[in-house]
Amino acid sequence: MKPAPFDYYAPATIEEACGLLAEAGGGATILAGGQTLMPLLALRMSQPFLLVDINRIAALKGVSRANGHTRIGPVTRQNEAIADTTLGSAQPLLVTAVKHVGHHQTRNRGTIGGSIALGEPAAELPATSVALGASVEVRSARRGKRRIAAEELYIGPYATALEFDELVTDILVPEWPTGTRWMFKELAQRPGDFALVGLTGAITVQDGKVTKAGLAWFGMGPTPIKARQAEAALLGQSIDQVDHAAIAELAIADTAPFDDHHATSEYRRTVGRRMFARALRETLEARA
């Protein structure tokens, strides 16, 4: 099918884009990489009367580091993020996650901000943002700037705390301390597919003990899910005394997986339990 008619604007500045969104009163949709939006338009599941294309706003691109954070412009392409050496050294987990998003061809257009702002519950980047404690800075024409923690951004499948007139202008990812180890596992039917079960996280180990942990599931509920109980249980533990299976059980307790035509909720829990225990063991046993 072909998209229904709409008006199209490609503003050059953030202010202009926010003005258009406010004026449209909820009838506008933001076009970033378009790798999810374009199919929705083609299938007419989405029929905005105005498309605000943010691809020509230079201020929304690029990666930089300051004050213990990595700042990622939301329109940074996924393949640009993979090739970015600054991001590679500051946020290796995020780069690993991006490599699992879609296919080479979609990563040439798809953006970091688009994936984070869409809130697909089985996607890699929303969960990784939650695990790392990232936040987004958003702007609206009427209310100015505000910052939303990734943990509070996701409300349900494709539902976020973003208001209709808000544009994500920055993604801020805190840099984790020295001694942080990364874990990332995903079970999908084919490379490029959404996860049936996915796990992403960071564990900081200092003097043989866990001092910080951020762990999140994807594909295991209506939103990315932070494994809070597992994180809390890991804190302070000596890495050679961790009961991997017991922590995995706590991590599974926080999930709310669903049945669909690819897998049952029970299957997801069974796989998740083993995936978590194995990933935790590998991460803690790895030489620092």
Added chain:
Amino acid sequence: MSTHNIHLQINDRPHDASVEGRLTLCDFLRGNAGYTGVHVGCEHGVCGACTVMVDGLAVRSCLMLAVQADGCSVTTVEGLSTGDGPLHPVQQTLREEHGLQCGFCTPGVCMTLAALTQGEQKPSSETLINAMSGHICRCTGYQGIRRAALRLAGEAVAPVEDHG
């Protein structure tokens, strides 16, 4: 409904057009510009048949609007080799390895492989094989495409037995 004047390069030729905002790049390339080598399969970003190069990068042209290509340089399969001249190395390798049957997915496959092997790039076989996951082929069972991709990465592959 908005219309827009765009100016772009298609296969190194300048092209001006007036397009509706909703027109996809693949429909523009086929219907308006006449490059019917761009094959439109699923129209929602799954099959990879419509893959073209935009500013040197392989992208799905059904997931981009024509208006977004304003100022860009687009290459379609027609831009890989000219007329009766020799095939592009990617096309020649696919041909030798029987990397196609009906040919519907082939222009897309060619554009991804061409994008990743152009210039001084030396892609690994892993890179090329992984990139092939972005294409659906219903004929070949992928083995011919896989051999072609391996050869383009510089690997030696066993010759195909000729039953002809």
